[in-house]
Amino acid sequence: MSIAANPGQTGARGRWLAGSAVALYALIAMIPLFWIFATGFKSPPDSIAYPPKVFFEPTLEGYVNLFTSRSRQTDEYIKTLGPPKTWYEEIARSRNMVITGPSRFVDRYWNSVVIGFGSTFLAVFLGTLAAYAFSRFKVPLKDDLLFFILSTRMMPPIAVAIPIFLMYRELGLSDTKAGMILLYTAVNLSLSVWLLKGFVDEIPREYEEAAVVDGYTRLQAFRKVVLPQMRAGIAATAIFCLIFAWNEYAFALLLTSGHAQTAPPFIPIIIGEGGLDWPAVAAGTTLFLLPVVVFTVLLRNQLLRGITFGAVRK
Amino acid sequence: MAEIRLENLHKAFGDFTAVRESSFTIADGEFFVMLGPSGCGKTTTLRMIAGLELPTSGRILLDGEDVTWNRASARDIAFVFQLFALYPHMTVRRNISFPLRIAGLPRKEVRERTESVAKLLQIEHLLDRGVGGLAAGDRQRVALGRAIVRRAKAFLMDEPLGALDAEFRDVMCEELRVLHNRIGATTVYVTHDQVEAMSMADRICVMNHAEVLQIGSPLEVYDRPATKFVAGFIGSPSMNFLPAKGGLPAGSRAIRVNGSEIAIPETQASLESAEAFVGARPEHIQITGEGALRGRVFGVEYMGARQLVTVDTDVGRLRVRSPNTLRVNDGETVGLDFMTERLAVFDAATDRAVPTLRAEGGLNG
Numbered sequence A: 001m002s003i004a005a006n007p008g009q010t011g012a013r014g015r016w017l018a019g020s021a022v023a024l025y026a027l028i029a030m031i032p033l034f035w036i037f038a039t040g041f042k043s044p045p046d047s048i049a050y051p052p053k054v055f056f057e058p059t060l061e062g063y064v065n066l067f068t069s070r071s072r073q074t075d076e077y078i079k080t081l082g083p084p085k086t087w088y089e090e091i092a093r094s095r096n097m098v099i100t101g102p103s104r105f106v107d108r109y110w111n112s113v114v115i116g117f118g119s120t121f122l123a124v125f126l127g128t129l130a131a132y133a134f135s136r137f138k139v140p141l142k143d144d145l146l147f148f149i150l151s152t153r154m155m156p157p158i159a160v161a162i163p164i165f166l167m168y169r170e171l172g173l174s175d176t177k178a179g180m181i182l183l184y185t186a187v188n189l190s191l192s193v194w195l196l197k198g199f200v201d202e203i204p205r206e207y208e209e210a211a212v213v214d215g216y217t218r219l220q221a222f223r224k225v226v227l228p229q230m231r232a233g234i235a236a237t238a239i240f241c242l243i244f245a246w247n248e249y250a251f252a253l254l255l256t257s258g259h260a261q262t263a264p265p266f267i268p269i270i271i272g273e274g275g276l277d278w279p280a281v282a283a284g285t286t287l288f289l290l291p292v293v294v295f296t297v298l299l300r301n302q303l304l305r306g307i308t309f310g311a312v313r314k
Numbered sequence B: 001m002a003e004i005r006l007e008n009l010h011k012a013f014g015d016f017t018a019v020r021e022s023s024f025t026i027a028d029g030e031f032f033v034m035l036g037p038s039g040c041g042k043t044t045t046l047r048m049i050a051g052l053e054l055p056t057s058g059r060i061l062l063d064g065e066d067v068t069w070n071r072a073s074a075r076d077i078a079f080v081f082q083l084f085a086l087y088p089h090m091t092v093r094r095n096i097s098f099p100l101r102i103a104g105l106p107r108k109e110v111r112e113r114t115e116s117v118a119k120l121l122q123i124e125h126l127l128d129r130g131v132g133g134l135a136a137g138d139r140q141r142v143a144l145g146r147a148i149v150r151r152a153k154a155f156l157m158d159e160p161l162g163a164l165d166a167e168f169r170d171v172m173c174e175e176l177r178v179l180h181n182r183i184g185a186t187t188v189y190v191t192h193d194q195v196e197a198m199s200m201a202d203r204i205c206v207m208n209h210a211e212v213l214q215i216g217s218p219l220e221v222y223d224r225p226a227t228k229f230v231a232g233f234i235g236s237p238s239m240n241f242l243p244a245k246g247g248l249p250a251g252s253r254a255i256r257v258n259g260s261e262i263a264i265p266e267t268q269a270s271l272e273s274a275e276a277f278v279g280a281r282p283e284h285i286q287i288t289g290e291g292a293l294r295g296r297v298f299g300v301e302y303m304g305a306r307q308l309v310t311v312d313t314d315v316g317r318l319r320v321r322s323p324n325t326l327r328v329n330d331g332e333t334v335g336l337d338f339m340t341e342r343l344a345v346f347d348a349a350t351d352r353a354v355p356t357l358r359a360e361g362g363l364n365g
């Protein structure tokens, strides 16, 4: 056996071990997610069975309950209605329920999408411009301003919740999408400015200067040269912002009740509506997780480069 | 192609003066090298010419037109940055064609010009590669390509070979000079490496501490340095400086060094200060039996046909370049003779060279 072959083999084995460890960890971390996903397809009795059921007969009942409002009726009344016209009516009737209309889940979900993505877009957009200015221009009191921006993150949200609640009521921003977008943008802005400034600092000024000498205006140089190189940073920042805005619960609970309510405060309400309907809750949670997963997967290449921050020099 | 003229160009960063009242003219088609130690203001001067930095005062004229306050993008000047500044998100082709695409030239022309420049620089085979994996030399060529492709009025280069290893630097030095002879564009080249400057320049501008000390051909700055700093900065090993007694009237032909008289070329002006330095390059000192100055051999380095002998004397350690037919041993006492007509005299108070009649006959700059 040659000496040279040895390190190569241990290297391969090492990588295999590391890979297995990561896979195992990922598996363990995903058990709760899988449980939620599975519960969404259980019948209510299965969902609370003890010992917990790993194998069960899948049903869409949870999803039907999530998307509909129902009322309990007697057998006699249901018989007078004639045969069910759709598969979901059939599922509802098997539990002595009659569908009275759609639930508010779709509305709440849509609110989450608008508020989550809207505030993320704004936070990243404003953050990019601010980060560029802080990185490149002589801003008076730069350090103090940056610290001030960071300090907005230092207080727990609950400490400012009441003042904001009162302020929003006066301004007519309570329970509006615009109000929630504004709030999440403000909270995310400190994160976004600080993260993005780090990324802009990493880009040598010479790139812009080269572009300016070659005939671009400063703004064009920013758009065509700086921005493309900030892609990774912008992607990483956007994901962090979206995750915050998407999952935020405390402000949403306090400031929204109907019109602009997002999914996080809505999903628990389902529990109270018709007994402990865990499959419906799990179905709502599953659907709620999807956008962040899709967004992250779409941006994963950028994210990998972005999350290392300046750790790897080009 | 253009002439670049600087008039009293001055740049201060707060209290700190980076460039002090620079005035000189770079001729059309000239290869002009700005040479000086790190931090002396070379880059700042170059950036002001390019329009990346605005001067505190003074004027910049391009072909007679005052461009002092013009935007960089309106000056039609190409700049090669110290670290190349290739756009990492673009291929070689897109990097080189970048200025043409900005200018909005038709596709066909962009393509043709990009390819002909790539051919000139022998990087055609790299055109469709990303710039990330390129070797330093190739990155250098791409950066040059991006500058050349525009046919700008002038090329400014800031230590373009600084990132290359020594061996490759020599090759690029030569290539750059060949390229310049071919294109003939006015070029301002910044470096802190005197060998680079000497081998490439039509004229060298030596700077130190924000000031221009001397401008002249490589031969001029080598043979007739205007100040002690220039004399010491150019040439390797560096010029020897012997402390001497000042207070010489014009027309003197000798100077006192440590009690003995050393003959110098006839001075053309008086030297008022009490102290002076005699400057002697290693190749202008000879080892003899007798001689104006005596010392002990400290070490000998053989360098092919020549050898470099280090001699400790009462006025300090001197380096002498001599043919290696002469055998000297460490510790041996030798005499040193100076080639009178090649010596320089510097005023210790002002650092400036005292004008003398030298072998070439000219006056000091």
Ligand SMILES: Nc1ncnc2c1ncn2[C@@H]1O[C@H](COP(=O)(O)OP(=O)(O)O)[C@@H](O)[C@H]1O
Binding pocket: B013, B016, B017, B018, B036, B037, B038, B039, B040, B041, B042, B043, B044, B045
């Ligand atoms: N933007 C700036 N602000 C403050 N000082 C600067 C700035 N740019 C350059 N300097 C200073 O000016 C001096 C000259 O710099 P530079 O022109 O880059 O020198 P060189 O290129 O000759 O090494 C240096 O001491 C540097 O620290």
Ligand SMILES: [Mg+2]
Binding pocket: B039, B042, B043, B044, B158
């Ligand atoms: Mg420099």
